[in-house]
Amino acid sequence: MKVRSNKISDIIKHYQLMLNELYDSNSSNQLLRELISYYINIPFNEVSLHFNKRVSESQLLDIHFGVKRLLQNEPIQYIIGETEFLDLRIKVNPNTLIPRPETEELVMKIEESINKSNSKDLSIIDIGSGSGCIAIAIQKITKAKVIGIDFSEEALKTAKENAAINNAEVDFKKVDFLNESERNKLPKFDIIISNPPYVQNSEKELMSKNVLDFEPNTALFVENNNPLIFYKAIAQFAKTHLNEGGSIWLEINEYLAEETAELFRNEFNISEIIIDFRDNARFIHVY
DSSP states (O other): OSSSBHHHHHHHHHHHHHHHHOOHHHHHHHHHHHHHHHHTTOOOOOOOOOOOOOOHHHHHHHHHHHHHHHHTTOOHHHHEEEEEEEEEEEEOOTTTTOHHHHHHHHHHHHHHHHHHHHHOOOOOESSSTTSSSHHHHHHHHHHHHEEEEESSSHHHHHHHHHHHTTTOEEEEEETTSSSSHHTTOOOOOOEEEEEEOOGGGGGGGOOOOHHHHHSSSGGTOOOOOOOOOOOHHHHHHHHHHEEEEEEEEEEEOOGGHHHHHHHHHHTSEEEEEOOOOOEEEEEEEEE
């Protein structure tokens, strides 16, 4: 069955029927509008205003293959190669995680904390930067000196590209943070931020297919017998690399919130669990 015409209205009608087999109707419609917005280069919220617009054969072909990839459960962000993070354009690919709304909330909480303290000339590190979204957003907001580290050269390549796109001055470095000798070469910081891998392998059955099949497992999962491996390394690092009066902000596994907070309570005054907008124990603030 072919598309009735090259008009955007007919394209949506045709491909939504296909996508409805995998997604609910609202999701299908939104995904199609995102594809059309990207490939036809019109704002997402203006797609409806262009229903009578005819697209070229090459544009229709782009949309067709985009739909085929959606039917394979591939995330729309990987298909179009980018996403939005706090009004920033962030490129993503299978070497980087797709930023979640919870991570946007983490950045907003850090911004609020910095504004309340009225701190100036801060030095900040983002551990496990991935696409660089946290480091870039924080640098744009605070104008602080920000370092972002990751062990993946491909992720760092994407992060540097994102910094350039968003005119952010972030120093991205390759560091294997679990290697104690490597992380100890880093300087001291006023704020340590991290959204490290924290999903246990045993939780994979709870994950959707588009996450399991397409997003980088090394950025998501940890072994069941040592699920706090990254948080232990961060706690150890902070003992010697957090400036006096500094703070730590972490995204965490909601099922291990108390255990994670306890790692820091032995060394720091306060280790506070913070509930996210979904009512899950999602962040820890240590100070």
